[in-house]
Amino acid sequence: MPAADIEAGPEIARALLEEQHPDLARLPLVPVAEGWDNVVLRLGDDLAVRLPRRRVAAALIRHEQLALPAIAARVPVAVPAPVRVGTPTDRFPFPWSVVPWFAGGTVADAGMREDAGLAEALAAFLAALHVPDEAAPENPVRGVPLAARATAMTERLAALDDPRLDARWREALDAAPWSGPRLRLHGDLHPANLVQRDGRLTAVVDFGDTGGGDPATDVATAWLTFGPGARERFRAALAPDAATWTRARGWALCMAAAHVIDGGPTTAAIGRAALSQVLA
Structure with missing residues (x-):
């Protein structure tokens, strides 16, 4: 797995939520996956936070944010269209998303x-x-x-x-x-x-x-x-x-x-x- 370009764990996720989506910031936050490009943390029972861990993945998050609402409207199964969109900050200079959590x-x-x-x-x-x-x-x-x-x-x-x-x-x-x-x-x-x-x-x-x-x-x-x-x-x-x-x-x-x-x-x-x- 390529090395991460930036820390993308619970601490930064919590800070980003507190700053940009404070109504979600007190929900339980549990790491569940770390792939080549992104870290996924479960947020409460029904949501997840998706953070890019590499610079090249930031554009991929943006692609999802732009494309998934229209895709979700026409495909016959659920897709992770963002519930909330996170914007870059000085501490975390990449876009990020809050998406639905799919049980199963x-x-x-x-x-x-x-x-x-x-x-x-x-x-x-x-x-x-x-x-x-x-x-x-x-x-x-x-x-x-x-x-x-x-x-x-x-x-x-x-x-x-x-x-x-x-x-x-x-x-x-x-x-x-x-x-x-x-x-x-x-x-x-x-x-x-x-x-x-x-x-x-x-x-x-x-x-x-x-x-x-x-x-x-x-x-x-x-x-x-x-x-x-x-x-x-x-x-x-x-x-x-x-x-x-x-x-x-x-x-x-x-x-x-x-x-x-x-x-x-x-x-x-x-x-x-x-x-x-x-x-x-």
Whole structure:
């Protein structure tokens, strides 16, 4: 995990709340997650504070603040649209958010790889999310032409050292590129960012990589999240064209390789499972 650029723990969260949202400042505040980019602290029973821990993540928080209200209005499951927006200060010079807390667990932990209901629910989410959006921000590593990831993938494939993966990557590069409008994307749609409760998809979280471009970036969740049976249900419900499906498998390989090589325990496990699905 990259080193933090700034302290983003309970003390600073409490101080920011007292200064900017004092009506929330006395609620219990408990750290629950620290990722590459953000720290998440549960605030009371129903809220969470999301603080960037790295300078590069500050722009991602801002992307969420701008994009999520409109996304929340059209998708069929909950997303963490900010309840309150935090502004930079001298002590904490980045934007931050108070967002809803979603009860439940992640799909990654629930073992739902062959859940047909989840496959159809996630397809419905993507169908609603993927609308033309020329204002969606540029993301240099998501939504771009797959060939733009070739240099990074050369290094990753060399590290994985499996000719079958090399062949899958070449197939994806040979697929026709996306020629449609820039569509709004989630950008990081893996099972640790899917919240379930009692076996139902209840929320999709972590929109820091949201942007615009090729929908195959998100369709890659077919291999990151599902096994063969559920993947076919997902494909039937979403009905991507053949070239998008092939590019999506390439995106799944790209993301899975990064998870295996550079990820923590949870994302590395997701990556290993996805690589096996790419080869299935």
